Amino acid sequence: xxxxxxxxxxxxxxxxxxxxxxxxxxxxxxxxxxxxxxxxxxxxxxxxxxxxxxxxxxxxxxxxxxxxxxxxxxxxxxxxxxxxxxxxxxxxxxxxxxxxxxxxx
Amino acid sequence: xxxxxxxxxxxxxxxxxxxxxxxxxxxxxxxxxxxxxxxxxxxxxxxxxxxxxxxxxxxxxxxxxxxxxxxxxxxxxxxxxxxxxxxxxxxxxxxxxxxxxxxxxxxxxxxxxxxxxxxxxxxxxxxxxxxxxxxxxxxxxxxxxxxxxxxxxxxxxxxxxxxxxxxxxxx
Numbered sequence: 001x002x003x004x005x006x007x008x009x010x011x012x013x014x015x016x017x018x019x020x021x022x023x024x025x026x027x028x029x030x031x032x033x034x035x036x037x038x039x040x041x042x043x044x045x046x047x048x049x050x051x052x053x054x055x056x057x058x059x060x061x062x063x064x065x066x067x068x069x070x071x072x073x074x075x076x077x078x079x080x081x082x083x084x085x086x087x088x089x090x091x092x093x094x095x096x097x098x099x100x101x102x103x104x105x
Numbered sequence: 106x107x108x109x110x111x112x113x114x115x116x117x118x119x120x121x122x123x124x125x126x127x128x129x130x131x132x133x134x135x136x137x138x139x140x141x142x143x144x145x146x147x148x149x150x151x152x153x154x155x156x157x158x159x160x161x162x163x164x165x166x167x168x169x170x171x172x173x174x175x176x177x178x179x180x181x182x183x184x185x186x187x188x189x190x191x192x193x194x195x196x197x198x199x200x201x202x203x204x205x206x207x208x209x210x211x212x213x214x215x216x217x218x219x220x221x222x223x224x225x226x227x228x229x230x231x232x233x234x235x236x237x238x239x240x241x242x243x244x245x246x247x248x249x250x251x252x253x254x255x256x257x258x259x260x261x262x263x264x265x266x267x268x269x270x271x272x273x274x275x276x
Binding site: 004005007008009010011012013015016017019020021022023024026027028029030032033035036037039040043046047050051054055056058059060061064065066067068069071072073074075076077078079080082083084085086087089090094095 | 107109110113117120121124125127128129133136137140143144147150151153154155156159162163166167170171174175177178179181182183189192196197200201203204205207208211212215216220221222226227228230234235238239245247250254257258260261262264265266268269271
């Protein structure tokens with residue numbers, strides 16, 4: 001399937017995705033949209049791992065397996081982050097990072 | 106232009122376009138749906154690289170699980186019709202400059218770095234190979250990270266229940 005597509009095409013796509021994620025991380029104010037930007041960043045890293053695995057070391061599977069583990073870590077991270085967001089929403093009734101500026105004690 | 110190139114450009118155009126829409130859309134539910142498109146196109150790229158199991162995991166866990174979780178939390182915390190106020194021009198400008206500089210620098214580095222092409226025989230992992238490698242503790246086995254991930258998932262599950270649970274005293 002990948003005949004004729006060089007490795008750096010995949011790397012450029014993932015670079016663009018990574019920096020778009022960083023742009024969202026810098027400009028967004030809502031906690032959930034920040035979480036979505038983090039998901040974009042994690043996903044672009046996954047593309048990198050898989051592309052390196054397929055193009056440079058196709059006889060081994062390290063990149064493939066660590067992408068699997070990264071997906072699991074991302075799922076755990078999203079679950080905990082959303083629990084924290086819901087808890088913050090209960091206390092402050094909004095999840096805007098500029099209005100949530102005091103800690104519990 | 107071969108058919109696989111056309112499919113690749115279609116997927117990557119979808120990824121870049123909907124990534125931009127995800128971080129700039131002013132309606133939060135739309136941003137979540139755009140994120141879904143990005144994740145599905147990424148699964149398409151994995152299919153192109155012949156890692157079918159990884160693409161299936163991407164579809165079920167990312168596109169199925171995380172996006173649904175995000176949409177649920179959006180429904181719990183914001184009004185559907187609410188629009189964000191637009192980001193200040195100064196912030197947009199400086200973030201844009203920083204991000205564009207980083208992206209250009211990385212792309213120039215990638216284009217100038219000569220990657221060694223390989224002659225190794227490609228290995229297309231079947232479910233059988235993947236399952237055995239995950240439980241194998243010898244060379245090319247991933248039993249340790251697999252166990253660590255399972256403990257992490259357990260801890261994350263307990264943590265999210267404890268954090269999101271209502272505090273009895275405050276009610």
